[in-house]
Amino acid sequence: MTHRLRGPVRIVGTGLLGTSIGLGLAARGVEVQLADASPTAMRLAADYGAGRPAEPGDAPELIVVAVPPDVTAQVVAAELAAFPEAVVTDVASVKAVPLQELRAMGADVSRYLGSHPMAGRERSGALAGSGDLFVGRPWVIAGHDGISYARGSLVDDLILDLGAVPIESSPEDHDRAVAIVSHVPQLVSSLMAARLADAPDEALRLAGGGVRDVTRVAASDPALWIQILGANAPAVVEQLRALQGDLAAVVDALDDVDASGSRRAIADALAAGNEGVGRLPGKHGTHARYVPVQIRVDDRPGQLARLLADIGDAEVNLEDVRLDHAEGAQFGVAEITVLPEAVRPLHDALEERGWQVVA
Amino acid sequence: MTHRLRGPVRIVGTGLLGTSIGLGLAARGVEVQLADASPTAMRLAADYGAGRPAEPGDAPELIVVAVPPDVTAQVVAAELAAFPEAVVTDVASVKAVPLQELRAMGADVSRYLGSHPMAGRERSGALAGSGDLFVGRPWVIAGHDGISYARGSLVDDLILDLGAVPIESSPEDHDRAVAIVSHVPQLVSSLMAARLADAPDEALRLAGGGVRDVTRVAASDPALWIQILGANAPAVVEQLRALQGDLAAVVDALDDVDASGSRRAIADALAAGNEGVGRLPGKHGTHARYVPVQIRVDDRPGQLARLLADIGDAEVNLEDVRLDHAEGAQFGVAEITVLPEAVRPLHDALEERGWQVVA
Incomplete structure (x- = not known):
């Protein structure tokens, strides 16, 4: 495989992100040196194939700091001091605070360029790592004036070598953006x-796809999220205050739903939601809205595969596919999302092959 | 096909739900009589196969009122008066208000038993209807003391004939439950x-699966939801006030994140979310949590089908499957959710067949 980085690359912190970066670079032939406050964690990542243990005398070209957000600035500063020739980046989910802290410490930020891969998951640790974790994902570079183009381009190379899509931003714009779309x-x-949490069991039995979607990411790790939210508190609070205002308007309207203007206020909130969700980019960067087609699928191994094979035969490309099962049901509904112009041919092709197209 | 209802069944309102009920019953050999305030809408549903137009002299055994929530009680009362031998049910998303209104009107509630199928979608109208819409879905019967067992059991028969799962509840418990899990x-x-809605384009480019999940149902129709929310305002407001309290605690904590107790307050909110999402029932009524396995899938027709065929060959049954694409990416990641004990065999089987298991 080819790579842009010459290396070697030193990775500090061998959790999910550090290990994944190591795996991705190592697979492309880049020399990777691993360090972690826990020698056991570092050894695990090395055994997993993410690189070799760091050694005295190592001279990395680029250092990637992949430690928890609340110690990121401190570790970056230590790395800048220990390796005076190296460029250092980090992968923390917030970008303004670490840069401020580094400047306050008097660190040499002419060799520091923070970044943030928009890739993660609910699982953590080296064994959840993968060299493909970043493929096709946005990876923000939080640019600042203190670093030269030549040095900063090493971070571009890292991102491109890992198959991710570099996106330039200021640290402040990044933090506001992730407040809105993530935090x-x-x-x-x-x-x-x-x-x-304290709803009756009877209520939970009625849960459908909507509440499942809304609450899916609530399963994330509190320990990590306290750090992320704490480091981006101002931008998060700004959004939450706007949300509080909108929520109060809805509560007031529902509290006296027959008052003049109440139904209009609720309608406005719902319409604003329509508008907002419509702005989320679709696949391949378009803003096109896709159309769902629902098909009955028996709950047996291979049924969904057969359906998707038939869709493949029909030369229809999927935007998304989801399965929906109700409690107590022995079969479910597959929702296939496709471009609007594919709905009719898909419908016909599936019915021809004996599928029950629900809608 | 067999059916429990003798029929005939009269359906008033031929939108998505009325048409779907008609299609399901007609397919099982039940005589269905269709009525709608709009003769055009009724004719469309009849042409679609949901039943025949109602005629003078019809003597239905059971009447299903499937009209918008805000006119449900009025239409139910008119049907009770016009057909003094028939049992009447409705399918509105709220249950306490219609029953109160009927009692206030002096309607004969000894022949009325409200119900609510937990099945719907973002699309509406007869042509989105399907006789399979309710299969395997919960369908609440909002019981009350004024109707005899014999009459009420006709509604059970309707639900069972349509393949749904009847769940008994009081109107008040139903409304509180759907406030929590739906409204x-x-x-x-x-x-x-x-x-x-007013976020910068640059922020939206960073959107990942989390924000998409949270906002998916925001695409729903405001006109319908104003009626639903308006008719269940007290139960919704009760939940929203609790949410306001929790939200205010988080805002206060983030607003002074280094104050004593702030991080603890944020942790508590996140932990409560962990607990709540963990209570949602899994497939087939279990509370087991499923485990995601992520696999790289090229963005070409047939690739996902090939993956799922391989999973079927491995005799692994899927709980769920999702595709995740990043903006600008030419391929994505399929997340397959399976029982914990299936992870290892699935992983091995897929790698053996040349798939890249990301995690």
Whole structure:
């Protein structure tokens, strides 16, 4: 495989992200040196194939700091001091605070360029790592004026070598953006899920796909999210205050639903939601909206495969596929999302092959 | 096909639900009589196969009122008066208000038993209807003391004939339950999505699976939801006030994140979310948590089918399957959710067949 980085690359912190970066670079032939505050964790990542243990005398070209957000600046500063020739990046989910802290410490930020891969999962640790974790995912570079183009381009090379899509941003814009598309959705999901914590069992039996979608990310690790939210508190609070205002308007309207303007206020909130969700980019960067087609699928191994094979035969490309099962049901409904122009041919092709197209 | 209802069944309102009920019953050999305030809508449903137009002299055994929530009680009362031998049910998403209204009107509730199928979608109208819409879905019967067992059992028969799962509840318990698992999640999703409405394009480019999940149902029809929320306002407001309290605690904590107790307050909110989402029932009524396995899938027709065929060959049964694509990516990641004990065999079987298991 080819790579842009010459290397070697030193990775500090061998959790999910550090290990995944190591695996991805090692698979492309880059020399990777691994370090971790826990020698056991480092050894595990090395055994897993993410690189070799760091040694005295190592001279990395690029250092990737992949430690928890609340110690990121401190570790970056130590690396800048220990390796005066190396460029250092980090992968923390917040970008303004670490840069401020580094400047306050007097660290040499002419060799530091923070970044943030938009890839993660609910699982953590080296064994959840994969060299493909970043493939096709956005990876933000939080640019600043203190670093030269030549040095910064090493971080571009890292991102491209891992198959990710570099996106330039200022640290402040990045933090505001992830507040909106990641941190606030996480909190909203957690707050909604908390309503389920003391709900009657009978209520939970009625749960369908909607509440499952809304609460899915509420399963994330609190320990990590406290750090992320704490480090991006101002941007998150700004969004949450706007949310509080909108929520209060809905509560007021529902509290006196027959008052003049109440139904209009609720309609406005729902319409704003329509507009917002419509702005999320679709696959391949388009804003096109896709259309769901629902097909009955028996709950037996191979049924969904047969359906998707038939869809493949019909030369229809899927945007998304989801399975929906109700409690107590022995079969479910597959929702296939396709481009609008594919709905009719898909419908016909599936019915011809004996599938029950529900809608 | 067999059926429990003798029929005939009269359906008033030939939108998505009425048409779907008609299609399901007609396919099972039950005589279905269709009525709608719009003769055009009724004719469309009849042409679609949902039954025949109602005629003078019809003597239905059971009447299903499937009209918008805000006119449900009025239409039910008219049907009770027009057909003094028939049992009447409705399918509105709220149950306490229609029963109160009927009693206030002096309607003969000894022949009325409200119900609510937990099946719907973002699309509406007769042509989105399907006789399979209710298969395997919960369908609440909102019991009350004024109707005899013999009469009420006709509604059970309807539900069972349509393949749904009858769940008994009081109207009040039903309304509180759907506030928690349907109405509040809808509003929370809309309010979150509204935050995206004026977000910068650059922020939206960073959107991943989390925000998509949280905002998916925000695409629902405002006109219908105003009626649903309006008719269940007290139960929804009760939940929203609790949500406001939790949200205020998080905002206060984030607003002074280094104060004593702030991080603990955020952790508590996140942990409550963990607990709540963990209570959602899994497939087949179990509370087991499933485990995700992620596999790289090229973005070509047939690739996902090939993957799922290989999973079927491995005799592994899927709980869920999802595709995740990043903007600009030419391929994505399929997340297969399976029982914990299936992870290892699935992993091995897929790698053996040349798939890249990401985690």
